[in-house]
Amino acid sequence: MKLAILHELNAERAARRPVILVTDTESGEQRLVKSADFAKDPLRAELDKQLRMGKSANVEVGGKKLFLNVYAPTAKLVIVGAVHISQALAPLARSLGYDVTVVDPRTAFASPERFPDIPLVAEWPDTALPPLNVDAYTAFVAVTHDPKIDDPALLHAFERNCFYIGALGSRKTHAKRGDRLRAQGARDTDIARIHAPIGLAIGAVSPSEIAVSIMAEITAVLRLPPKEKEEAA
């Protein structure tokens, strides 16, 4: 591997931007493809698929044997609201490989006793969220039921282009939330990105079951190609 390629690969990884290293395993020739350049790449279909799956693979193109090594950042989950559901959601998400952080300004909720071993930030979203580097490899859920906490958090998630944004609440609650967010400058396309009611419809009742439905929905958004994603929703 050329040092210039290694240097660029490390820079992209440090910036949490996904890249795929394409190696011709016979000649040793290599090139690095940034996700922003996938669309104009001759291998775009393969690159898209492997990145979505987060899986390295071999492909044969034009008589060449190529190894596609996928470097995807560790996905993060930011949970706004240290509520009962979050107590089930945080450990489940962690077992699925997510870096989890729970944010709630209410210290009675955001306590280490309720969330052993989970990073907690007992601050309001405007203080808590900027240092978390919320990005396109972050799933973001707002589950406090309190507009004073959920609304600013959701505005931050729109701005950072999270791959998944979910919020707790019935359709009626969600309609009111949409009105409030629009009044604060959110666009309709932002509001349309919110998964609400949150989670796949699996008839979840208990907090643990709701956690499963939320993680199932996040997994679908992360892994399914766009068309199948619509069908699952």
Next chain:
Amino acid sequence: MLDRDEDILKAAEDWQKAGRGVALATVVETWGSAPRPAGSSLVINDEGTFLGSVSGGCVEGAVVTEAMDVIASGKPRMLEFGVADETAWNVGLSCGGTIRVFVEKVG
């Protein structure tokens, strides 16, 4: 696979910049119950120091030996380890899988 790799690629860059000969070994294919998925890598320097893993410890010794040759020659090489291969059995991929490992020089 979500990227949980400890920063061995950063180490590879640092070693190379410090003037060491460095090789990168990457699992490119697995069959059966291989211990580490495709994309896993091991970084080796010319002192024999290595970081990371391609098999969870089974064949690293053999990969390091091959890596020394790759650092010297500059030519990449494909290695295969598996139970069907007696030599590979000797180096011990006893989990029953087969892996192919691409070894290349850095720089």
